[in-house]
Amino acid sequence: MKMALRACLRTKPGLTALLSQLSCSGHAAARRAPALVAQRSSSSTSQKIKVDFDQSSGVAVMHMQSPPVNSLSLEFLTDVCIALEKLEMDKSCRGLVVTSSQPKVFSAGLDILDMYGKSPEHCAEFWKAVQEMWLKFYGSNMITIAAVNGSSPAGGCLLSMTCDYRIMADNPRYSIGLNETKLGIVAPFWFKDTMVNTVGHRATEMALQLGLLYSPAEALKIGLVDQLVHEDQVLTTATETMTKWLAIPGILNISYTCHFFHLWCCNLVCTICSCVCQVIAAKKIHLSQDF
Numbered sequence: 387m388k389m390a391l392r393a394c395l396r397t398k399p400g401l402t403a404l405l406s407q408l409s410c411s412g413h414a415a416a417r418r419a420p421a422l423v424a425q426r427s428s429s430s431t432s433q434k435i436k437v438d439f440d441q442s443s444g445v446a447v448m449h450m451q452s453p454p455v456n457s458l459s460l461e462f463l464t465d466v467c468i469a470l471e472k473l474e475m476d477k478s479c480r481g482l483v484v485t486s487s488q489p490k491v492f493s494a495g496l497d498i499l500d501m502y503g504k505s506p507e508h509c510a511e512f513w514k515a516v517q518e519m520w521l522k523f524y525g526s527n528m529i530t531i532a533a534v535n536g537s538s539p540a541g542g543c544l545l546s547m548t549c550d551y552r553i554m555a556d557n558p559r560y561s562i563g564l565n566e567t568k569l570g571i572v573a574p575f576w577f578k579d580t581m582v583n584t585v586g587h588r589a590t591e592m593a594l595q596l597g598l599l600y601s602p603a604e605a606l607k608i609g610l611v612d613q614l615v616h617e618d619q620v621l622t623t624a625t626e627t628m629t630k631w632l633a634i635p636g637i638l639n640i641s642y643t644c645h646f647f648h649l650w651c652c653n654l655v656c657t658i659c660s661c662v663c664q665v666i667a668a669k670k671i672h673l674s675q676d677f
């Protein structure tokens with residue numbers, strides 16, 4: 387799916403426009419202009435994000451450092467998007483590892499306090515920022531690896547699933563999954579689609595209906611993560627793995643992209659049809675109540 391988005395962003399101007407409308411892209415850029423990284427190795431820091439870029443390997447490491455649990459607030463999401471935009475514009479950056487500086491937690495998902503009791507304008511901006519983060523990671527031209535060094539529920543799990551590869555700390559205290567159902571909320575369809583693309587239809591059905599959080603071993607078993615390593619080894623394994631991914635010629639990447647793009651389009655058409663059916667059904671119910 388991620389590759390599919392990459393392809394359409396490269397080759398389909400129409401869809402780019404569609405996606406940019408969806409994501410309200412430029413939202414982040416409007417706040418702060420991106421800067422190109424000039425040094426051989428560099429480090430740039432916002433309050434909540436630290437990026438170390440090694441120009442010799444072309445690999446950047448994004449450390450999420452928003453205490454206590456890297457919850458995805460509007461401010462944090464905006465910082466993530468800005469950092470991604472900067473890296474994306476630097477053509478020498480080919481790989482991105484995303485990890486957490488917070489102990490025991492990769493990301494606690496969407497910031498619940500940023501969704502509750504806020505103005506409609508804030509909620510709209512917040513929700514656009516969530517979509518923007520998703521699109522930017524999924525549509526990135528860089529190879530992305532999530533170094534999941536702690537728990538990663540809900541939006542945290544989504545963030546990791548938008549990456550090409552996930553390495554998780556092998557600590558049974560940690561968990562990962564889309565647990566929205568347990569919170570009494572429905573995961574948006576694109577959360578669901580992202581999970582289907584990662585673990586398949588049946589596993590997603592079970593995961594979402596029951597709001598399951600998986601231990602690292604369980605997550606590995608269903609393919610929600612790709613590799614487990616000792617807690618101390620998550621980041622080094624991620625950078626080693628990146629070397630392998632970057633050895634694959636980009637052209638092959640693009641070929642796979644076309645296959646996935648086809649699947650993604652089919653999925654999108656189905657989703658639109660299903661939305662139309664729901665609207666028609668809702669109207670029918672409404673009418674039958676009137677008479």
Ligand SMILES: CCCCC/C=C\CCC/C=C/CC(=O)SCCNC(=O)CCNC(=O)[C@H](O)C(C)(C)COP(=O)(O)OP(=O)(O)OC[C@H]1O[C@@H](n2cnc3c(N)ncnc32)[C@H](O)[C@@H]1OP(=O)(O)O
Nearest residue numbers: 454455457494495496497498499501509513537539540541
């Ligand atoms: C606005 C537009 C709305 C449109 C709505 C449309 C559709 C709805 C779709 C909604 C989709 C939602 C996806 C989500 O991501 S919802 C968030 C779900 N997240 C969780 O369920 C995680 C909850 N947290 C935990 O499980 C744990 O905190 C932990 C991450 C495993 C870490 O555990 P631990 O180390 O033990 O830390 P604490 O539990 O003590 O927490 C420390 C501290 O952090 C606060 N906190 C935790 N999670 C969040 C969060 N998601 N947002 C904000 N704050 C969080 C927690 O309250 C503690 O704070 P205090 O120290 O002040 O008590």
